[in-house]
Amino acid sequence: MFSSVSSSDILTFKSTRASDPLTGSSAVLLSSGVSDTLPSHDISDVLLQPGVSGALPSGVSGALLSGISDALLPPGVSDPLPSGISGALSSQVFSSSHRPNTSLPFSAYSSSTSVPSSSTLNPTGIRRSLALYPDPGFVDTLCNIATHGARIGYEGRLDVQMRRPNHKSAYANPSAVSDAVHKELAKQRIFPLHQLPNRYFCSSIGVVPKRTDGIQTGWRGIFDLSCPDGRSVNDGIPTDYGVISYETLHTAIRMVAKVGPGARMIKRDLKSAFRYIPVSSLDQWCLIFEWEG
Numbered sequence: 001m002f003s004s005v006s007s008s009d010i011l012t013f014k015s016t017r018a019s020d021p022l023t024g025s026s027a028v029l030l031s032s033g034v035s036d037t038l039p040s041h042d043i044s045d046v047l048l049q050p051g052v053s054g055a056l057p058s059g060v061s062g063a064l065l066s067g068i069s070d071a072l073l074p075p076g077v078s079d080p081l082p083s084g085i086s087g088a089l090s091s092q093v094f095s096s097s098h099r100p101n102t103s104l105p106f107s108a109y110s111s112s113t114s115v116p117s118s119s120t121l122n123p124t125g126i127r128r129s130l131a132l133y134p135d136p137g138f139v140d141t142l143c144n145i146a147t148h149g150a151r152i153g154y155e156g157r158l159d160v161q162m163r164r165p166n167h168k169s170a171y172a173n174p175s176a177v178s179d180a181v182h183k184e185l186a187k188q189r190i191f192p193l194h195q196l197p198n199r200y201f202c203s204s205i206g207v208v209p210k211r212t213d214g215i216q217t218g219w220r221g222i223f224d225l226s227c228p229d230g231r232s233v234n235d236g237i238p239t240d241y242g243v244i245s246y247e248t249l250h251t252a253i254r255m256v257a258k259v260g261p262g263a264r265m266i267k268r269d270l271k272s273a274f275r276y277i278p279v280s281s282l283d284q285w286c287l288i289f290e291w292e293g
Contacts, residue, residue: 002193002202003181005287006116006149006279100245102138105238106155109141109148115278118188121146149280152287156236160199164227166290167206176207176219181291189275193288201225201233202288223289233286 115121123146130139170177184190196202204227207219225233256263279287 001293002196002288002290003185003190004193004284005190006188006281006284098135099138100247102135103141104153105241106153107151109144109151110280110282111144111148113148113281115147115149116188119146119278120276121278123147145277149278149282151280152233152283153237153241154233154283154286155238156233158199160201161196162200162228162231163196163202163290164204164224166204167222167224169206169208169222170204170291173207173219177205177221177291180219180221196288197285199285200288201286202290203227203233205289205291223287225287236286 123143126146127139127143130142133139181190185192204224206222206224208222209216210218210220226235229235252265256265
């Protein structure tokens with residue numbers, strides 16, 4: 001069976017540059033995997049479609065990573081505001097400068113496509129929650145990705161028919177791979193293909209041990225978009241498209257000092273949030289894998 005990923009990250013079948021660092025790109029067979037948590041309930045209700053719970057959307061292909069946390073809690077706001085961004089916010093604390101990783105060096109979406117109705121993101125809720133965010137361009141990008149799907153930045157050859165064997169680890173642990181694939185199919189994050197399209201990258205999948213405190217707790221999927229060397233999906237994505245800039249401690253201290261007494265710093269763990277990002281149908285041919293075919 002061939003599968004195509006329609007959400008941005010595959011299960012935990014992770015890619016290497018279609019979203020550096022190993023955080024996935026959508027594929028045609030396995031679409032982005034999901035994971036369990038986000039400590040927010042009301043915010044999730046706003047940003048995700050009705051009936052979807054447990055995560056917030058993050059950036060795309062490694063370039064929008066800081067956005068959602070900043071969008072939910074703009075610079076200088078001292079309250080978590082768990083029901084979305086509402087109430088009285090003083091614009092005095094907002095920084096006018098752009099935040100890191102809130103823009104892409106390539107087109108983030110194409111208005112010629114749209115995502116399926118099963119997509120988990122709620123662009124109306126995202127826009128409402130970020131109504132006071134100081135960078136409207138970033139808000140537009142998020143909402144357009146939720147509406148049209150995210151591009152992955154592939155600029156390589158288009159006359160491609162690449163079909164790679166899976167890694168030995170996948171065949172050595174078939175139940176782990178099958179369980180992961182079936183879960184993703186059930187959640188409509190990937191979809192089956194009955195035949196390959198005219199052009200395609202059918203990349204290798206595999207697994208590596210997932211460890212906690214040195215003890216194996218399961219298997220982590222690998223969706224290898226860097227194989228074969230020189231002719232892979234990632235070879236068609238410019239390296240600078242995956243560059244991430246991190247905020248410094250100095251910036252955090254400056255923001256707290258600007259707000260003054262009573263300021264709070266909040267860290268949100270957007271675990272597996274990439275898997276909620278729909279991938280543009282224009283790029284899904286780059287994200288195919290084969291299992292039990």
